Every structure is written in C-alpha cells, then in structure tokens.
Amino acid sequence: xxTSRRFATPVMVLLCVVLTWILSDYQLYNLTQVGALxxxxxxxxxxxxxxxxxxxxxxxLMGVGGYGTVLLTTRAxxxxxxxxxLATLATCVAGLIVGLPALRIRGLSFALVTLGLAIxxxxxxxxxxxxxxxxxxxASAPVAVPFGLALTxxxxxxxxxxxxxxxxxxxxxLVASSAYGRGLDxxxxxxxxxxxxxxxxxxxxxxxxxxxxxxxxFGGGLYQLSLGTATPDTYSFSLSLSLxxxxxxxxxxxxxxxxxxxxxxxxxxxxxxxxxxxxxQLIYALLILAVVYGRRVIELLRARRGTVDLRVDTDVTPAExxxxxxxxxxxxx
Amino acid sequence: xxxxxISQRRAVGALVCLTAAxxxxxxxxxSSSDSDSDSGGPIVVGVTVPQSGALASYGVIAKGIQAYxxxxxxxxGISGHKVEVKVLDDGYQAAQSxxxxxxxxxxxxxxxxxxxxxxxxxxxxxxxxxxVPLIAINGNADMNRSEKYSYIRTELSDQRIDVxxxxxxxxxxxxxxxxxxxxxxxxxxDTLADGLTRGLSGGAKLTQKQLYPATATDLTAYVNKxxxxxxxxxxxxxxxxxxxxxxxxxxxxxxxxxxxVFQNNASIAAAMSLVGNAATGAxxxxxxxxxxxxxxxxDADMEKYRDIVGKYAAGTDANNLFTLVGFTTAEAAADALxxxxxxxxxxxxxxxxxxxxxxxIGYLPGVRVAYDPIDGRLFHSEQIVEFDGKSWQPVGDxxxxxxxxxxxx
Numbered sequence: 001x002x003t004s005r006r007f008a009t010p011v012m013v014l015l016c017v018v019l020t021w022i023l024s025d026y027q028l029y030n031l032t033q034v035g036a037l038x039x040x041x042x043x044x045x046x047x048x049x050x051x052x053x054x055x056x057x058x059x060x061l062m063g064v065g066g067y068g069t070v071l072l073t074t075r076a077x078x079x080x081x082x083x084x085x086l087a088t089l090a091t092c093v094a095g096l097i098v099g100l101p102a103l104r105i106r107g108l109s110f111a112l113v114t115l116g117l118a119i120x121x122x123x124x125x126x127x128x129x130x131x132x133x134x135x136x137x138x139a140s141a142p143v144a145v146p147f148g149l150a151l152t153x154x155x156x157x158x159x160x161x162x163x164x165x166x167x168x169x170x171x172x173x174l175v176a177s178s179a180y181g182r183g184l185d186x187x188x189x190x191x192x193x194x195x196x197x198x199x200x201x202x203x204x205x206x207x208x209x210x211x212x213x214x215x216x217x218f219g220g221g222l223y224q225l226s227l228g229t230a231t232p233d234t235y236s237f238s239l240s241l242s243l244x245x246x247x248x249x250x251x252x253x254x255x256x257x258x259x260x261x262x263x264x265x266x267x268x269x270x271x272x273x274x275x276x277x278x279x280x281q282l283i284y285a286l287l288i289l290a291v292v293y294g295r296r297v298i299e300l301l302r303a304r305r306g307t308v309d310l311r312v313d314t315d316v317t318p319a320e321x322x323x324x325x326x327x328x329x330x331x332x333x
Numbered sequence: 334x335x336x337x338x339i340s341q342r343r344a345v346g347a348l349v350c351l352t353a354a355x356x357x358x359x360x361x362x363x364s365s366s367d368s369d370s371d372s373g374g375p376i377v378v379g380v381t382v383p384q385s386g387a388l389a390s391y392g393v394i395a396k397g398i399q400a401y402x403x404x405x406x407x408x409x410g411i412s413g414h415k416v417e418v419k420v421l422d423d424g425y426q427a428a429q430s431x432x433x434x435x436x437x438x439x440x441x442x443x444x445x446x447x448x449x450x451x452x453x454x455x456x457x458x459x460x461x462x463x464x465v466p467l468i469a470i471n472g473n474a475d476m477n478r479s480e481k482y483s484y485i486r487t488e489l490s491d492q493r494i495d496v497x498x499x500x501x502x503x504x505x506x507x508x509x510x511x512x513x514x515x516x517x518x519x520x521x522x523d524t525l526a527d528g529l530t531r532g533l534s535g536g537a538k539l540t541q542k543q544l545y546p547a548t549a550t551d552l553t554a555y556v557n558k559x560x561x562x563x564x565x566x567x568x569x570x571x572x573x574x575x576x577x578x579x580x581x582x583x584x585x586x587x588x589x590x591x592x593x594v595f596q597n598n599a600s601i602a603a604a605m606s607l608v609g610n611a612a613t614g615a616x617x618x619x620x621x622x623x624x625x626x627x628x629x630x631x632d633a634d635m636e637k638y639r640d641i642v643g644k645y646a647a648g649t650d651a652n653n654l655f656t657l658v659g660f661t662t663a664e665a666a667a668d669a670l671x672x673x674x675x676x677x678x679x680x681x682x683x684x685x686x687x688x689x690x691x692x693x694i695g696y697l698p699g700v701r702v703a704y705d706p707i708d709g710r711l712f713h714s715e716q717i718v719e720f721d722g723k724s725w726q727p728v729g730d731x732x733x734x735x736x737x738x739x740x741x742x
Contacts, residue, residue, distance in 0.1 A: 029439070135451055135454070229458050
C-alpha cells in the first residue's frame with residue numbers, strides 16, 4: 001500500500017503529460033476547459049466549503065478575468081501570460097471590493113449581493129460595446145507556442161492549464177490545512193467561536209473572497225484563451241449556477257472534487273440533451289439529491305444491517321473543525 | 334498534512350478513473366467518426382441549437398433539418414453519400430455553442446455546421462480558422478457577409494430588410510406616424526433601429542426606443558411608458574410568449590396603437606393563437622409561409638412539408654415556424670451540397686453562393702431565394718401582412734428590398 005501511495009502522484013503527472021500526444025485536439029480542448037473551470041471551483045470551494053459563504057457571482061468574476069485577458073492581449077498587445085497575471089490581480093481587487101459587504105452581512109444576504117453581480121455583468125459588457133465588442137463578442141489573440149516547441153496551440157494550452165491546476169491544487173491543500181484554513185472552518189461553524197480564537201469573521205470573509213476572486217480571474221483568463229471568443233453569454237448567471245453545482249457535487253471542501261465537478265459541467269451537456277428539454281435540470285437535481293442525501297441513505301442501509309451506529313457517526317462530524325480551529329488558535333497564542 | 338493518506342489515494346484513483354473514462358468515451362466516438370470521413374462515408378452536418386433552457390423551443394430547428402435530410406437519404410442521398418445529421422444542445426450558451434462546433438469540426442469532421450441565434454457570432458472566428466462553413470440562422474446585420482468571415486453564411490434575412498419593408502409601407506399609409514421600437518437590449522436592437530431609420534420617410538419618424546434586459550419577460554412597464562407618449566406605431570421584438578403577453582396587455586389597457594411584429598416571433602402557433610382576437614390588426618412582413626396559417630392548409634408545398642416532417646421526424650410539431658426554418662435551411666444546404674458533389678469547404682460555399690430558386694418549399698408565392706453578394710443573404714422579398722384574428726392576410730404586392738452591405742451598419 002505504501003508503494004502504491006508513493007507512486008500515485010508521479011503516475012498522475014506522467015498520465016497528464018502522455019495524454020498530450022495520445023488525445024485529439026478536441027479531447028485536449030475539453031480537458032483544458034475542465035482544468036480552467038476546476039481552478040475557479042477550487043476558489044469557490046475555499047469560499048463555500050471552508051468559510052461557509054455562498055457566491056452566486058463567480059461567473060462575473062470569471063468574466064472580469066476572461067475579458068481582462070482578451071482586452072489586454074488584443075487591445076494593448078500584452079503577452080498572454082502577463083495578461084492573465086494582470087487580469088487575475090484586477091479580479092482580486094474587484095473581489096475585495098465586492099467582498100467588503102462580507103464585513104457586515106453573511107449567508108443568503110451576501111449571496112444576494114453576489115447574485116446581483118452575476119446579473120449585471122453581461123449587461124455591462126453589452127453597454128460598453130465599444131470596448132468589449134458587445135453582444136457579438138471579442139475574439140482573443142491566438143495563443144503562441146513558445147520556444148519553437150513542436151506542439152499545437154491546443155496541446156500547449158492543455159499543458160499550461162495542467163501545470164496551473166497542479167500549482168493551484170497544491171496551494172489549496174496547503175491553505176486548507178494551515179491555521180488560516182482552520183480559522184475559516186471556525187468561522188463556518190460558529191462566528192462566536194472564531195472570535196474567541198482571535199479570528200475576525202469579517203476580515204476572513206473579505207480576504208477569502210479576494211483570494212477566491214483571484215482564482216476565478218485566473219481560471220477565467222485560462223478558460224478564455226482556450227475558448228477563443230469572449231461574449232456576454234459566456235459569463236451569464238447560468239455559469240454561476242453551474243460553478244456552484246460543480247462545487248457541491250464534487251464535495252465543497254476537497255481539491256479532487258473540484259476537478260470532478262468541473263468535468264461534469266463540461267461533459268454532461270453532451271449526454272443530457274437526449275433526455276429532453278428539462279433533461280439537464282433533472283440530472284443536476286438528481287445528483288444534488290444524491291450528494292446531499294446519498295451518504296445518509298447509505299448509512300441508513302448499513303445501520304439496518306447493523307454495521308453502523310448512526311448516533312455516534314452524526315455527532316462527531318460538526319464539532320471536528322471547531323476542535324481543530326481551537327487547537328490551531330491555541331498554538332498561535 | 335493534507336488529510337488522511339488513504340482518502341488522498343482514493344481521490345487520486347478516482348481522478349485517474351474519471352480521466353480514463355472521459356477520454357475513452359470521447360475516443361470511442363472519434364474512432365467511429367474517423368471511419369465515417371472515408372470516401373463513400375456519409376456527409377456529416379453538425380447542428381447546434383438550444384434543446385434545454387429558456388429557448389429550448391427553438392430546438393425544433395434540428396428536427397426540421399433531420400426531416401429534410403431524412404427524405405434526401407431516402408431518395409439516395411447526395412452524390413452517393415448519405416447525410417448524417419449530428420445534433421448537440423447548446424442551451425443558448427455561447428461557450429457551449431463554441432464547444433459544440435469544435436466537436437463537429439475536430440471529432441466528427443463535419444462538412445458544414447448549422448447554428449442558431451445571436452450566439453453564432455461567437456462561433457465565427459473558430460469556424461473561419463477551421464475553414465469549415467457555418468450556416469447561421471441569425472438575422473442580425475452584423476452577420477452579413479464580410480471578407481473577415483468568408484466561411485460564414487446565413488439563413489433568414491438581414492432583419493433590416495424586414496423592417497425597411499414594413500417601415501416603408503407605414504410611411505406610405507401614415508405619413509405622420511410616430512414610431513417606437515420595443516426590443517431586447519442586444520445588437521439586434523441596433524439592427525432594427527437602423528432598419529427603421531432607413532425605411533421611414535416623410536413625416537414618419539422613429540421617436541422612441543425602449544430596450545429591455547434579456548431576462549425580462551414582463552414588458553408592461555415599458556408599454557405604459559410608451560403609452561404616455563404620442564406614439565402611433567410600436568415595433569415589438571420579443572420572444573413569442575413575451576410578445577403574446579405584451580399584445581394582450583396592450584389590448585387590455587385599451588391602447589389604440591398599431592402593433593408591428595416580426596415573423597420570427599409572431600408565428601400563429603407560438604404567439605398569435607395565444608393572443609386571440611386581441612392580435613387582430615397586427616402588421617408584419619413575411620417571406621415564409623406560416624405553417625399554422627389556415628391559408629396554407631391545402632397548399633401542395635406545405636402538404637409535402639408536413640408529409641416529410643411526419644415521416645422523418647415523427648412527433649415533431651410541423652406547425653411550428655422553426656421546424657419549417659430548419660427544414661428550409663436543410664433544403665438550401667442540400668441544394669448547395671448537390672452542386673458541390675457533397676463536398677464542404679470552398680466548393681460548398683461557391684455552390685451556396687449560386688443558390689437561385691423560386692420553387693423551394695416553405696416560402697410565400699413569388700419569393701425568390703437567391704444569394705446576394707452584397708449582404709451574403711438569400712432573402713430580399715417581403716410581403717406586408719396583417720393578422721385578421723385567424724390568418725395573416727397579404728397587404729399590397731410582394732416587395733423587393735435591396736441588400737445593405739455589412740459596412741452600411
């Protein structure tokens with residue numbers, strides 16, 4: 001078992017690299033989109049899974065990153081990598097500003113603020129059509145493959161996104177297991193508890209929204225470069241819902257779950273259309289129900305067989321993050 | 334450090350399985366389509382339309398296309414090739430549409446792709462770079478032919494042509510008409526306003542423009558605002574259910590204004606039948622036959638259309654105008670494919686650009702379907718019609734409106 005654990009990560013890396021030459025451009029394009037969206041979902045996981053705040057506005061933040069990247073590459077001739085970095089910083093600033101209400105409001109009220117952002121963004125893009133290209137969209141500059149590498153544009157984007165995702169996953173795991181991450185868990189469980197541990201819920205909320213926004217901008221920039229043309233429809237409210245959905249079905253606290261969720265929203269439309277007009281909604285609803293109640297149903301089934309004591313299992317989970325947060329705060333003091 | 338080792342191992346395992354499953358699924362699909370592209374294999378036509386979401390009702394376009402090519406296949410195909418229609422749902426999302434056209438080109442090796450609505454503008458750059466023809470069912474003036482997008486062709490007229498015909502008739506009948514435009518806030522509003530400005534003459538003028546957001550379905554506030562002005566004619570551009578509700582409201586509040594609508598939204602099945610007598614007097618300009626219009630109940634062409642839809646797309650509503658739009662799109666594409674020996678690319682485009690017919694199924698008597706290089710559109714004939722409560726009745730003769738180039742926007 002220890003040997004297989006040791007080899008799991010190198011095997012994954014090798015698989016990702018080898019796929020570059022095995023898969024067609026279209027298959028790589030799909031995986032690139034999965035990777036870019038997974039970065040956005042990771043940011044959302046930090047916000048929803050760890051801090052406990054819901055954002056319905058991440059499509060707009062992705063849009064700031066996406067449009068920012070396209071505008072910088074096409075209108076200001078900024079090279080792609082620098083454009084993505086600048087667009088990420090701009091999205092982070094936008095996120096910090098949007099996150100300011102988190103100092104005072106929480107929960108659904110905060111979600112409504114972000115919902116407004118998602119609804120307004122496409123309208124703003126259309127309003128400033130001279131800059132953004134309006135409803136017809138704005139084509140991004142072709143991605144150049146550097147150093148004369150014998151790769152297609154799609155292969156290069158796939159590798160860029162794969163490396164970016166690996167870095168973001170590593171950072172996410174690092175943050176989630178740090179004292180800061182446990183502080184976020186404490187805020188999610190109880191703000192009073194967080195305050196007593198020296199964690200300011202408001203400050204943690206604004207900072208986390210800024211980080212989450214930066215990841216949305218970063219993912220949005222990569223997504224946009226692989227997609228080609230930026231349009232207001234690309235960053236509509238329904239994308240926000242899809243991102244929240246991806247976060248939920250993948251498990252809101254994990255890194256791998258973010259990739260699974262992102263893969264679902266990219267691949268599912270190819271298979272759900274045949275189910276009719278409301279097929280996708282039906283599948284989404286069934287999956288959400290499975291995620292929310294699936295574990296409970298399995299536990300009930302196992303309990304009927306006498307293998308699980310439900311009373312013990314349900315009591316332990318909610319208190320665990322609080323215990324870790326308290327321990328972490330004690331260590332810091 | 335990162336949680337339990339066992340859960341990490343399981344998660345990595347799950348991810349490996351997921352990647353393998355996804356790629357093998359798509360790999361299976363591509364291997365079958367690779368063989369399809371061999372000589373003697375079918376001609377692949379990709380169709381991306383909304384089959385889910387708010388605009389799912391336009392998904393019947395695909396059924397119309399499948400029905401027509403079904404009949405073509407039944408009579409031997411095109412130049413010895415069967416036509417395989419592949420349909421994907423875009424949910425009217427630009428990103429998904431772009432994803433779909435990539436799949437058609439890169440994986441299915443489609444000879445041409447058909448897309449619907451304003452979101453097709455996002456597909457243009459990719460299709461141009463892939464050098465695969467895209468037929469966009471889109472009346473936005475921005476989709477008119479341009480050198481930049483030489484691989485893009487359109488079904489439907491430039492909507493300025495529709496508006497100009499109606500505006501000219503309005504100016505002639507009511508020289509002092511004060512006209513308002515009530516439209517969704519997108520580039521199509523600019524197209525319609527441009528058409529009105531070009532078409533109105535003498536004392537008739539565009540005096541009001543009310544634009545509502547894409548998410549709005551209740552236009553009563555906009556109607557009330559217009560009612561408080563001296564507007565005599567209102568041109569309403571709204572999806573069929575919203576249009577029906579708005580026309581009903583105008584009737585309910587007793588506003589005596591001449592209502593002008595657009596054929597794309599004002600079919601009898603989708604809109605006018607919902608409004609009933611309150612729709613009487615509505616004005617529009619048509620070039621399609623409305624399949625639900627009693628005028629065409631025993632029309633030979635429309636009977637043939639219904640027969641083909643019934644046989645090759647069983648269960649599809651043949652009365653839906655957009656089933657007919659899909660059907661006529663396939664009709665034009667099949668005509669061009671027949672003359673390009675089933676080839677896509679520039680050979681197909683050259684053949685498309687030579688379309689010139691007055692006998693195609695689905696159009697009003699006398700309508701000429703002919704490619705005009707000025708705007709790259711097939712339709713420039715317009716018939717002013719007025720709704721009598723049951724049927725669209727012609728007013729005056731069929732008109733021909735000259736094409737407007739893309740640079741004229």
